[in-house]
Amino acid sequence: MTHYKSDFLNIMQERGFIYQCTDFDALDQLLATERVTAYTGVDPTGASMHVGHMIPSLMMHWFQKCGHRPLILVGGTTAKIGDPTGKDESRKALTAETVDANIQSLKKPFSKLVNFGDGTGDNDAILVNNADWLEKIGYTDFLRDYGRHFTINRMIGMESVKQRLDRESPLTFLEFNYMIMQGYDFLHLAREYDCRFQLSGSDQWGNVIQGVELGRRVLKKELFGLTAPLLTTSSGKKMGKTEGGAVWLNDDMLPPYDYYQYWRNTEDGDVEKFLKLFTTLPMDEIAKLGALKGAEINEAKKILAFETTKMIHGAEAAELSAKTAAEAFEQGMNAAGLPSITVSKSDLEAGISILQLYRETGLVASGGEAKRLIKGGGARMNDEKVNSEGAMVTISDLGADDAIKLSAGKKKHALVKIEA
Numbered sequence: 001m002t003h004y005k006s007d008f009l010n011i012m013q014e015r016g017f018i019y020q021c022t023d024f025d026a027l028d029q030l031l032a033t034e035r036v037t038a039y040t041g042v043d044p045t046g047a048s049m050h051v052g053h054m055i056p057s058l059m060m061h062w063f064q065k066c067g068h069r070p071l072i073l074v075g076g077t078t079a080k081i082g083d084p085t086g087k088d089e090s091r092k093a094l095t096a097e098t099v100d101a102n103i104q105s106l107k108k109p110f111s112k113l114v115n116f117g118d119g120t121g122d123n124d125a126i127l128v129n130n131a132d133w134l135e136k137i138g139y140t141d142f143l144r145d146y147g148r149h150f151t152i153n154r155m156i157g158m159e160s161v162k163q164r165l166d167r168e169s170p171l172t173f174l175e176f177n178y179m180i181m182q183g184y185d186f187l188h189l190a191r192e193y194d195c196r197f198q199l200s201g202s203d204q205w206g207n208v209i210q211g212v213e214l215g216r217r218v219l220k221k222e223l224f225g226l227t228a229p230l231l232t233t234s235s236g237k238k239m240g241k242t243e244g245g246a247v248w249l250n251d252d253m254l255p256p257y258d259y260y261q262y263w264r265n266t267e268d269g270d271v272e273k274f275l276k277l278f279t280t281l282p283m284d285e286i287a288k289l290g291a292l293k294g295a296e297i298n299e300a301k302k303i304l305a306f307e308t309t310k311m312i313h314g315a316e317a318a319e320l321s322a323k324t325a326a327e328a329f330e331q332g333m334n335a336a337g338l339p340s341i342t343v344s345k346s347d348l349e350a351g352i353s354i355l356q357l358y359r360e361t362g363l364v365a366s367g368g369e370a371k372r373l374i375k376g377g378g379a380r381m382n383d384e385k386v387n388s389e390g391a392m393v394t395i396s397d398l399g400a401d402d403a404i405k406l407s408a409g410k411k412k413h414a415l416v417k418i419e420a
Contacts, residue, residue, distance in 0.1 A: 006031035008066040012226070014283060015276040017059055019202045019229040022212050027224045030196065031068070035122065038063055038197035039189055041073035041130075041182070044102035045094065048250035049109055051262070052240030055228045058277065059199045060125070061113045069123040070114045071195055074103045076131030078181055103129060109249040112312050126193070130185050142184075149217050150180050150210065158206030179207045186211030187218055202227040231277075234269035245365070249312050255339055256313040260321035263305035265411055271300050279307040340403070340415035348418060351392035354381070361406055361414035373408055380407040 004010045006028050012018045021027060030036060040056040042049065049057070060070040079099050094102075107127060117124035155161060158179065164171045186208075189195035198208050208225035215223035231239040240247050247262045248254040266274055272290025275281060281289075281303075289300040302322065310318035324338060341360050343352060358370040358379070371389045373379045379386040381397065382405050393416070397404050404416040 004028045004032075006066070008063055008068065011062050011066070012059065015062075016273060017055065017062075017228045017277065018226065020205055020225075020227045022209070022225045023222075026222065027197070027226070030224070031066075035068055036197055037069040037071055037189075037193050037195045038199055039071040039073050039186075039195050040199045041075055041185065042106065043075040043079040044099050044106055045079050047102050047105040048248040048253045049106060050240040050246040050248050052231070052238065052246075054113075054240075054249070054278065055201060055231065056199050057110060057113045059226075059228060061280075063199070064114050064123055064125065067123055070125040071189060071193060072110050072114070072125060072127045073185060073189070074106060074127065074129050075185075076100070076103060076129040077134040078130060078178060078185075099131075105250060109312060128189070128193075130181075130188075133188050134181060134184070146184055146187075146214065146218070147180060149214055150183070155179060155210075158209075161206070179210045182207040183210035183214045186223060187214050190215050190219060190221060190223060196222075197224045197226070200225070200227050202230050234267045251313055251317070256309055256317035257321045257324055257339060259313065260305045260309045260318065260325065261411060263308045264301055264325060266301055266304060268297050271297060271304060275300070275304055275307075279304065279311070281307060338405075338413050338415050340417055342417050342419045345395070345418050348393070348395045348398075351394045354379075354386060354391040354393055355389060357393055357404075357406060357416055358408070361416065363406060363408040363412055363414055378409045381405070383407070 001013065002024075004013070004024075008031050009018075009024070009028050038060070040060055042053060042056075060072070064070045076099055079102075080094055110125075110127070114125040116127065119126070155176070156165070161171065161176070161179075186195070186198055198211060200208055205225075205227050208227065212223045212225050215221050233239065246254075247259065249259075251259075263274070263278075272286060275286045275289060276283070279286075289303060292300050302325075305325075306318050306322050309321055313321075339362065341357075343357075354374075355367045355370045358364045358373070359367060364370045364373060370379070374386050374389045377385060381391075381393070393404060398418070402418060405413060406416065407413045
């Protein structure tokens with residue numbers, strides 16, 4: 001293991017954040033001797049980030065802890081274009097109103113990971129929007145001044161573009177310009193904020209390189225890039241995705257309890273790795289938790305779930321989620337904190353399909369998935385096995401607390417209640 005001069009690179013290494021760097025030695029020297037401004041970017045194509053987006057944000061968290069200044073770039077313009085990285089289809093066009101609303105929503109999870117302060121501190125985080133400069137650029141002037149620094153040969157050789165071409169997926173000229181615009185973003189931030197450093201996931205490596213090279217050619221200044229590995233689970237699944245959809249960070253898109261459960265269900269082989277990446281627990285404590293085996297590993301999973309939920313949703317939500325999970329799973333209770341839906345009394349008196357309720361509670365994504373769950377013996381109502389996919393749920397199925405508990409396997413539960 002390399003020992004760096006800078007605290008930041010040492011933390012990145014021991015916690016597993018490092019994949020590629022443009023120049024380790026020069027970056028290490030810079031970070032060890034100066035307060036540096038670095039940026040990470042996200043395109044506001046949705047109202048929330050998901051778990052898969054967290055790694056660069058957490059890198060920024062540690063960057064600020066080491067005394068440096070984080071700069072968060074939201075792509076108000078690039079969101080309308082589309083990054084070709086890893087996609088087979090062009091991005092859907094977004095209205096300016098949608099993009100603006102998404103930007104406001106995205107600041108919420110960022111503010112949990114970095115400190116924006118009042119903007120006067122030496123290392124207070126800054127939020128900027130590339131629409132503020134890209135929208136003002138004349139197209140012809142832009143191509144003349146900056147397009148000449150990008151060769152088609154080099155751009156086609158970038159892995160993100162190459163994969164699209166190899167899969168014979170359409171790549172529009174609009175998308176092809178994405179890396180030029182992102183490269184210019186880095187140049188603009190270097191000029192305006194003395195930003196010398198970009199942090200990102202490894203899928204952005206081609207875009208990072210273009211910005212570093214543009215800075216060298218235009219500003220005669222050395223810029224740096226550091227990427228983290230793209231994460232998958234031990235079984236090969238993509239981080240941030242479940243059968244029910246993305247694991248969103250905003251609580252209006254995914255309840256804190258469901259967020260807690262995502263981490264509580266971590267595969268055994270991923271516990272130590274995720275404790276390093278997604279929590280701020282001391283490394284010696286993580287080593288002890290990672291060494292647990294057999295049934296004891298569940299205690300480490302509970303700590304992982306609690307710490308990750310506390311980071312994004314706060315201590316109170318984490319405590320309630322942990323308490324609800326204990327009641328639901330360990331005591332078999334119809335816990336009040338479980339996700340729930342309401343139905344009318346008249347509908348329940350008439351009878352509602354079990355398949356419909358499983359879909360509406362979000363325990364499954366489709367009727368077909370509900371049928372497979374029942375056939376596989378994983379569906380339970382009020383802790384009793386559901387044997388028929390044609391079962392109708394009625395008023396007589398209400399429990400003592402006027403709720404019906406539905407379960408999908410041992411760890412996913414929801415309540416059905418009557419409208420007040």
